[in-house]
Amino acid sequence: MRELLAAEGVSSHHLVWNKLSESRSSTRLFSIPGSRLLTKTLGRFERAMSVHSRLQPSSFSIPFHRAFRDADVVHYHIIHDGYFGLNALPLLSRLKPTIWTWHDPWPMTGHCIYPLDCARWKVGCGDCPRLDLPFSMRRDRSSEEFRWKQRVVGKVQLDIVVASNHMRKMAEASPIARDKRVHVIPFGLDLEKFSPEGKDAARRRLGILPNRLVIGVRAFFSSPFKGFEFVVEALRGLGKLNVPITILTTHDKGQLNEFIGTHQIVDLGWVNDDSVMLDAFKAADLFVMPSTAEAFGMMAIEAMACGKPVIVFDGTSLSEITCAPEIGLSVPMGNSTALRDAIRHLVENKSERQFRGAAGRKLAEERYDDRLFARRLAELYRFVTADSRGRQ
Amino acid sequence: MKTLLLTDIPPSSNLTAGIVTAQMCRCIPPGELAIFCVQNPHLHPELYSDLSHVPMRVVPKPNELNAGKGRSPIRCASAILAETYRRMQLITPLVNQAVEFGKEQRATALWAILQGQTMVRMTGSVAQGLGVPLRTQVWDPLGWWLSAHGVDAFNTRLDLALFDRTLKRSVSCATASWEMARRYERKYGTISHPIIASLDQSTARKPEPKLRCQDDLAIGMAGQFYASDEWNQLAWSLSLAGWQVNGRKVVVRVLGHQKPPGVPEEHLDFQGWQPQTRAVELLSETCDILYCPYPFKASMVEVAELSFPSKIPTYLAAGRPILFHGPKYANAARYLEERRAGFICRAMEADAVYDGLLHLVEDQDLYKCLAEGAQNAFHSDFTLERLSDAVRRFLGY
Numbered sequence: 024m025r026e027l028l029a030a031e032g033v034s035s036h037h038l039v040w041n042k043l044s045e046s047r048s049s050t051r052l053f054s055i056p057g058s059r060l061l062t063k064t065l066g067r068f069e070r071a072m073s074v075h076s077r078l079q080p081s082s083f084s085i086p087f088h089r090a091f092r093d094a095d096v097v098h099y100h101i102i103h104d105g106y107f108g109l110n111a112l113p114l115l116s117r118l119k120p121t122i123w124t125w126h127d128p129w130p131m132t133g134h135c136i137y138p139l140d141c142a143r144w145k146v147g148c149g150d151c152p153r154l155d156l157p158f159s160m161r162r163d164r165s166s167e168e169f170r171w172k173q174r175v176v177g178k179v180q181l182d183i184v185v186a187s188n189h190m191r192k193m194a195e196a197s198p199i200a201r202d203k204r205v206h207v208i209p210f211g212l213d214l215e216k217f218s219p220e221g222k223d224a225a226r227r228r229l230g231i232l233p234n235r236l237v238i239g240v241r242a243f244f245s246s247p248f249k250g251f252e253f254v255v256e257a258l259r260g261l262g263k264l265n266v267p268i269t270i271l272t273t274h275d276k277g278q279l280n281e282f283i284g285t286h287q288i289v290d291l292g293w294v295n296d297d298s299v300m301l302d303a304f305k306a307a308d309l310f311v312m313p314s315t316a317e318a319f320g321m322m323a324i325e326a327m328a329c330g331k332p333v334i335v336f337d338g339t340s341l342s343e344i345t346c347a348p349e350i351g352l353s354v355p356m357g358n359s360t361a362l363r364d365a366i367r368h369l370v371e372n373k374s375e376r377q378f379r380g381a382a383g384r385k386l387a388e389e390r391y392d393d394r395l396f397a398r399r400l401a402e403l404y405r406f407v408t409a410d411s412r413g414r415q
Numbered sequence: 416m417k418t419l420l421l422t423d424i425p426p427s428s429n430l431t432a433g434i435v436t437a438q439m440c441r442c443i444p445p446g447e448l449a450i451f452c453v454q455n456p457h458l459h460p461e462l463y464s465d466l467s468h469v470p471m472r473v474v475p476k477p478n479e480l481n482a483g484k485g486r487s488p489i490r491c492a493s494a495i496l497a498e499t500y501r502r503m504q505l506i507t508p509l510v511n512q513a514v515e516f517g518k519e520q521r522a523t524a525l526w527a528i529l530q531g532q533t534m535v536r537m538t539g540s541v542a543q544g545l546g547v548p549l550r551t552q553v554w555d556p557l558g559w560w561l562s563a564h565g566v567d568a569f570n571t572r573l574d575l576a577l578f579d580r581t582l583k584r585s586v587s588c589a590t591a592s593w594e595m596a597r598r599y600e601r602k603y604g605t606i607s608h609p610i611i612a613s614l615d616q617s618t619a620r621k622p623e624p625k626l627r628c629q630d631d632l633a634i635g636m637a638g639q640f641y642a643s644d645e646w647n648q649l650a651w652s653l654s655l656a657g658w659q660v661n662g663r664k665v666v667v668r669v670l671g672h673q674k675p676p677g678v679p680e681e682h683l684d685f686q687g688w689q690p691q692t693r694a695v696e697l698l699s700e701t702c703d704i705l706y707c708p709y710p711f712k713a714s715m716v717e718v719a720e721l722s723f724p725s726k727i728p729t730y731l732a733a734g735r736p737i738l739f740h741g742p743k744y745a746n747a748a749r750y751l752e753e754r755r756a757g758f759i760c761r762a763m764e765a766d767a768v769y770d771g772l773l774h775l776v777e778d779q780d781l782y783k784c785l786a787e788g789a790q791n792a793f794h795s796d797f798t799l800e801r802l803s804d805a806v807r808r809f810l811g812y
Contacts, residue, residue: 280652283769
């Protein structure tokens with residue numbers, strides 16, 4: 024992103040919790056000796072107290088970073104992962120114009136990342152029916168946490184970024200985001216890298232048998248939001264098809280063992296290597312992503328950019344970002360039978376796979392090009408900076 | 416020139432290490448070899464008659480296994496004391512006997528097999544006592560052996576340091592794999608020669624490079640079970656698939672001392688231990704795929720990288736494709752990949768190993784290519800002629 028923003032005339036520096044690259048344009052957020060241990064210890068205490076991102080004091084040290092001091096605008100991403108104390112935001116926003124991308128609805132709820140079918144986040148939470156959802160609570164403090172978020176966000180001069188209209192609508196319905204400016208900027212990706220070319224080579228590298236139809240699946244069994252159980256149920260009912268099938272999975276291994284002997288199962292496990300992930304998209308003939316909650320759906324646009332039709336559930340951002348039913352194929356939420364029929368339909372209709380795949384690629388070129396993403400961000404940064412100066 | 420072989424397993428037909436040792440002994444001209452064997456009293460090696468002329472003295476090996484691994488202070492202290500006692504009290508008499516025997520035989524060189532702590536502790540002193548050049552041989556990394564035998568951390572450090580010193584003072588080293596040879600040459604500066612179990616060219620088979628029949632699939636497995644987790648995954652995957660691959664009924668044909676776990680009787684053909692020639696014949700004529708499990712465990716990385724399963728030459732001689740179920744960094748995996756002689760199954764899980772079977776059954780071109788690769792690999796690398804050349808270079812002939 025740094026290069027793409029530079030092309031738009033924006034220089035940027037990343038302050039990160041975990042620095043994975045050698046790049047000098049990113050710096051660890053808190054390098055004070057002992058701060059990691061303190062964060063970990065306080066994290067345990069927070070879990071015991073059923074609060075989250077509330078007690079971490081290191082965030083108050085951010086203004087001492089040179090990159091923060093030099094910035095015209097500060098853009099926050101995924102600051103609710105436990106290392107950042109949200110109480111610092113009012114101070115930080117007084118010092119610098121502030122943008123916060125909401126990657127999921129956690130800022131709008133009393134504790135959960137996704138409220139699923141619960142609507143209590145619209146009325147202040149409390150009496151939480153799903154304390155087990157991440158970030159889980161031992162005792163129900165969802166109402167108190169909700170009020171705390173509302174107070175903090177209320178004090179912050181803030182522009183909120185979301186990646187889909189689905190999230191924008193949630194923000195509009197949220198008492199926490201009331202009176203805040205919400206901007207919809209879909210994420211982007213490198214369309215030269217994510218392209219339909221190289222299918223055969225990718226299949227060879229992944230060990231897919233010749234003449235197989237490949238169904239790509241994210242086997243995220245441990246997540247309550249990814250809907251993998253519906254894929255298993257759908258596959259059970261698939262019956263005999265007119266073509267041999269390979270099921271290509273990422274994330275958790277061994278979740279489709281019951282289909283050994285029926286289909287070829289290729290479990291890639293947790294993939295850290297971008298090139299393997301790219302191969303997985305290229306090798307697939309269709310991609311099944313039945314998330315029960317999603318704020319955007321990066322994997323769906325990656326699959327579409329590689330020219331693959333995507334099957335999703337209604338009721339999340341996915342039907343919007345895949346342009347279902349015209350391009351993506353959506354089925355009613357939680358309906359395994361409909362999911363099974365959609366899989367079978369695409370397996371047995373090559374021309375429809377090709378049509379939807381090509382349309383998905385075109386959609387990715389129009390909406391999800393990372394250069395377009397960078398341009399939209401640059402425009403927002405200029406707008407927020409100018410607005411802040413105007414107010415001063 | 417007369418070489419004294421210091422070993423813990425004599426040349427013998429019923430022990431894998433004994434078979435290779437015998438092959439190596441046969442490369443030495445008559446009258447130029449004597450054997451001092453420090454043998455585990457629980458083993459009953461069957462000696463070869465053609466080597467009966469070789470002078471041999473057998474003495475019992477002290478127990479090397481420390482029972483009951485654990486972290487309790489009493490257990491740790493007793494393990495350290497027991498091992499230290501063996502080091503201080505039991506090695507010197509063995510060294511003296513070996514030196515005495517070597518002198519009697521007028522040995523001019525020492526060939527020592529460094530398998531286990533006793534042999535490592537003896538070797539340097541025996542070479543020094545005899546005043547002859549030392550040539551060492553390594554089957555498996557010592558670290559693995561010490562860990563498997565419950566040797567404490569203190570004695571492990573001492574033994575590994577002693578192993579390093581022994582390798583450094585050796586004039587040549589015989590290793591279990593190509594990678595071990597490369598690594599030891601780099602680390603110790605000792606000229607190293609990979610010496611791996613080999614077979615007579617006449618035992619090699621050249622079956623037609625395709626599955627034997629339409630209805631069933633025979634998976635062959637010969638030798639020891641040293642990768643039980645991997646084996647269990649194979650058995651589990653076949654059980655999940657209803658003991659069929661692509662509609663073919665699966666039979667697992669096992670040649671070895673142990674009956675394998677997890678295979679129902681109707682899918683198991685247990686042949687017991689078979690002499691090598693017969694084993695090759697059975698694997699070639701009655702099996703389609705030859706299975707070689709190898710450990711994925713993090714604690715076995717060094718073994719996988721440096722050792723070489725002795726069943727592989729036998730499999731290659733049988734001329735059928737190998738399904739290697741082990742990590743990609745294993746020396747055997749690299750070898751089979753280079754020679755296009757086996758399908759490498761790089762993940763331990765059930766679906767991965769079943770996928771390997773599926774590839775070999777469904778892809779006839781792949782099967783043919785790997786079967787022919789196996790036949791060629793045997794003739795290139797594992798004939799007795801190749802072994803003899805390597806042994807003679809190792810022993811300085």
